[in-house]
Amino acid sequence: MRGTNGGMKLVKAALAGGVALATLAVPVVAQAQSRPDQQAFFGLYKELVETNTTLSSGSCTQAAAQIGARMKAAGYADSDITYFSVPDHPKDGGLVAVLPGTDKKLKPMLLLGHLDVVEAKREDWVRDPFTLIEENGYYYGRGTMDDKAQAAVWADSMIRFKKDGYKPKRTIKLALTCGEETTFAWNGAQWLAQNKPDLIAAEFALNEGGGGRYDASGKRQLLAMQVGEKASQNYTFLASNPGGHSSQPVPKNAIYELADAIKAVQGYEFPVKFTDTTRAFFTATAAATGGAIGGAITRLLANPLDTEADALISRDKAMHSTLRTTCVTTILTAGHAENALPQRATANVNCRIFPGETVEQTRLKLQELAGPLVTVTANAPVRPTAIPTKLDPKIMDPARKLAAKHFPGVPLLPLMSTGATDGIFLQAIGIPVYGAPGIFIDPDGNGTHGLNERLKIESLYAGRDYLFDLVKLYAG
Template structure:
C-alpha cells in the first residue's frame, strides 16, 4: 500500500529516513501464553469469543516490528503459523517461506483444504509496515503496542495492513474449529515487503512457489468502507489501481569553496525545478471506472460536493466541478496522475558548494497513461536541461479484475445485511498494492475489506495510525461471511 488503506497518500512519517535514526535491536515477539492445540471436534463460537480471539491476534501482530529497517516479517509469520497449527491445521499445510536473500523476510502460506470442486480462494495481506518512530507519535502512544483509546485501536499497521492479516488468520482458525468444509481450498498468504524493500513476498512466491498461491480469485487490501461525520458513504471494491513509478531528479555542478559562492548552485537549481513541479497539476483524465465512481457517488454525497461529482461525470466534465473536487486529496488522485517529491538530498560538506542535489519524485500514474508520457511531462515542467530525470523503478501496469456477479453479488448482499442502505462502489486504487502481481499472473484480485474509515482523516503510513474498534469487528464479520460465500461449502 503497499495500502491501504494502502491506496491513500503517505504522511510525513512515511518519508522518515531510517538510516538517519539511531539503530536499535529488533523487537522480540511479545510474550504470550502458550497456544494450546484445540480439539478437532466441531465447536461453535459466540461473536464475543470471535472478537476476543481476533483482538489477541491483532495485538500480537502490532507488537511485532515488521518495518524494513530493522523488523522481521519472519517473526510475525512464525507467530501466525503457530496459531494455525494449534487450531488444528496440519503442519504440511502451514508453511513459513523465508526469502533466501534475507532471513527477516518471511512469508506465511496456509491452506484450509476443501472438497476441490473449484480452484482455491486466496486471502492476501502483507505483514510489513511503514517505518514508525516513537518520537513522531503522540506521547501516550507506542507504534508497536496496540492501544485502545476513545473507540479506536492505535498502532503501526492497525489499518495497513495487520487488521486484514489478523482477520484472515482468525477466519481460518474459526473455520477449522467449527468444521467448515469449503467447496474450494482457502489459502491465506501473509507476505513481506509490500511497503517497499527488495524481497516482495508476492512476487517471490509467484516466481518460486506458484502452486502454493495459485487461485481462481483473491481478496486483498486496496479499498474499504468510507464514512464522513459518522455516516457511512459506501463500501468500496478495488478492481484496478494506478501504476507506481519513481523518478530521480538530479542536478550536478563542479562545486567549489563555500566562501566563493556562484549563482549556478546544484541545490538552488533542483529547488527551482521542484518548485515548478509543486505548482503543476497533471491534466484531468477520467476513465470508465472513475467516471462511473463519480456518477455513483453523486447520489451518495450531499450538497455542493454531490453537484460537483455529477458535473464532473458529465461529458465533457465541468471545469469548475473538477476544481472543486481537486481540493480533496483523494478525489484529486482519482482525477489525474500525481507526482510528488518524497525524498531530498544534496551537498557533501557544510563548507563546500554542492556538487550534487537529488530528489526522488514518486508518481501514481493512471492506468490509461504511460510512464514514458509522464517522464516527458516532468521534463517539460522542470524546464531545465541541467536537471536529469531518470526512472528508479520499472512500471508494472496490471489489468483490471472483472466485476462479475459471482463476486459482486455476495459483496452487495452482505453489505446490505450488515449496513442497510450502504451502496457498494467499485473504485480505482490511487496507490499500488500487491494485487498487481497477481493480476499480471492471471489471478483476479478484489480489494475489499468492509473496514470503514473516515474519508477525511487518513492516517495510514502516518502519525497515530488507527482503526475504529467497531470497524475492526464489523470488518471481521463482513470478511468471514464473504470468505464463506466465495468459498462455498458447509
C-alpha cells in the same frame, strides 16, 4: 497500506489526519466477548499486534510462524502450510496456507495480507506502539489498522473454517507477506508472484484497500470495495555542473536548474482519465452530491477536457488524485560546501501512475518538463504497470448483498486507490485483486502510518463477521 506507495487507499488517503489523544491507557489483558470465537480471535490479533514487524528491528518471519502454529493446532497439516523467505532476508518471511475445495472445476480464491508495519518510535507515541491497549472503545497499537486487522481476520477465518469442518467448493488460499510498507525492502508478494506463481494462483484475490467510513458523529457512512489502484514510482532528477568558488557566480548553477525543473513539474497537470471503476464512483458521487460539484462531475464525465469542471472538482485533493497521474517532489539534496557553487543537485519525485500508463511513459513526460539540463531516471525498484481491475458483478454483487444484511442502509461504492498495495504484483501475473470492504475507519484516518494508530473495537468485530461471511459466500 504503503504510504510511500497505501490502506482502504482512497478512503484512507482522503481522511488522513490527526488523532485525538486521551489521558488514560491500560494494557489489554483480555477483551471480554460474548462468543468464544471472538475470544480466540482477540488472542491472535493481540499476539500479532504485539509482535514487532518493522523493517528496522522486527520479524515478519516470527509473526508468520506464530500464525502457522495456530493453524496447525486447528488441524492444518504441514503440507497445507508453506513458509517462505530468502537467506539474505531471514526476518522478512511469510506463509501461504491452503484449504482445499471440493469442486476442482472452480479456480481458487486468495486472501492476501501483509504482516509488516510502518516504523514506530516509542518516544513519539503516547502509548507503547507494540502493546495492544484498549481505551475509550478503541484498540491502540502499531498495525491495529494497517494491516494486522485484516491479516488477523484472514488467518482467523481460515482457522475457524478448519475447526468447523467447513468444506468450501472453491479452494481458499491465504498469503501473509512482508515488505509492503517500503519500496526498498524485500517484498514477499512480489517474490511469490515471480518465483511461486502456482502456489498463489487464483481466480481473484481479496486484499487490503477497501473498508468503510464513519462520519464525524460515528455513524456508518459508506463502504468501499477497492477495484484497481495506481502504481507508485520514484524518479531522480539530477542537475550537475563543474561548480567553482561562490565568490564568482556563473549562470550555470545545479540548484537553479533543478529548481526550474521541479517547478515545471509542480505546474503540470496530467490529463484526466477514467477507468470503469472511477467512472462508476464519480457517477454515484455526482448523484449523491448534486449542486455545483455534482454538475461539474457530470460535465467532466462527458468531457474529460473540461478544464473548468476539472478545476472545481480538483479542489478536493482525493478527487484530484483519482482523476489522473500525480507527481510531487518529496526530497531535495544539493550542494557540497557553503562557499562553493553546487556541483550536484538531486530531487526525488514520487509519482502515482494511473492504471494503464507505464513507468517509462511517465518518465518521458517528466524529462520533457525538466528540460535538457536535468536528467530524469526511474529509481529501482521499477513498479509493474497498474492494470485496471474489472468491475466484476461476480465480485461486487455478493459484497453488496451481504453488506445489506450486516450494514443496512450503508451504500457500497467501487473505488480506485490513489495509493498502491501489493496487489499490483498479483495483477501482473493475471490475478484480479479487490480491496475488501467491511472494517470502518474514522474521518481522521485512525493514525494509520502516523502516531497512536488505533481502530474502533466495534469496527473490528463487525468487520470480522462480515469478512468471514463474505469469504464463505465467494467460496460457495
